Amino acid sequence: MSFIRIYVHFIWSTKNREALLTDNIRGDVFKHIKENARAKNIYIDFINGYVDHVHCLVSLNEDLSIGKIAQLLKGESSHWINKNSLCECHFQWQSEYMAIAVGEDKLPMVRQYIANQEEHHKVVGFSKEYNQFVKRYGFDVVKKGRG
Numbered sequence: 001m002s003f004i005r006i007y008v009h010f011i012w013s014t015k016n017r018e019a020l021l022t023d024n025i026r027g028d029v030f031k032h033i034k035e036n037a038r039a040k041n042i043y044i045d046f047i048n049g050y051v052d053h054v055h056c057l058v059s060l061n062e063d064l065s066i067g068k069i070a071q072l073l074k075g076e077s078s079h080w081i082n083k084n085s086l087c088e089c090h091f092q093w094q095s096e097y098m099a100i101a102v103g104e105d106k107l108p109m110v111r112q113y114i115a116n117q118e119e120h121h122k123v124v125g126f127s128k129e130y131n132q133f134v135k136r137y138g139f140d141v142v143k144k145g146r147g
Contacts, residue, residue, distance in 0.1 A: 002062045007045065009110055010056040011133065012074060012097035017126060019051035025086045030054070033077045040064075040072050045107075048114045050121045053130075055114040057102065066099045100137055 014020045021029060030047045033056070037044045042064065046057040058069060074093045081091040102110050113120070121129075134140050 004060060004062055005104070006060040007102040007104075007107060007110075008058050008060060008066060008069075009100045009102050009114075010058060010070060010073070010097060011053060011100075011130075012070070013053040013094045013126065013130075015092035015094050017052045017094070020087050020089075020091060021049060021051050021054075025081075026051070029077060029081060029086070032080055033073055036076050036080070037073060042069055042072065046111045046114050048117045050117045050126065053126050055117060057107075057110055057114060070097050070099065098133055098137075098139070100133070 026049070030049070033054070034044045034047055037058075041061060043059040043061070044056055045059055047054065049055050056073065060066070060069075064072070074097070078091050078093050081087060
């Protein structure tokens, strides 16, 4: 038996960061993502977000890569949202996402941060938050290097 304890903080947004995850559907969407993940042997420790994005703390397993987890969570949930007509328009997630490693000692802080998304985004918009993550984790350097 393999023993793995690696956590990843995933962040992804709605297509064009549209405010489609309204109060009416957000809880159902997050509940469905968590149930779907469990069925695919993906352990979601914590999930929350706001009208235009999702934060998801995932414990990795030996079978799935970070990219495959993102694909399974995003792809199936957008299909489910459209199949159940939860939005008046065609729902899509942005193709990109962030995945950030979380150390054991930071888990309580990350859970609290994810839990407080609604309050947090009354003060800081997602674009600003996104740019802060890009800068904090050096993704801006990575993107420049690919140019």
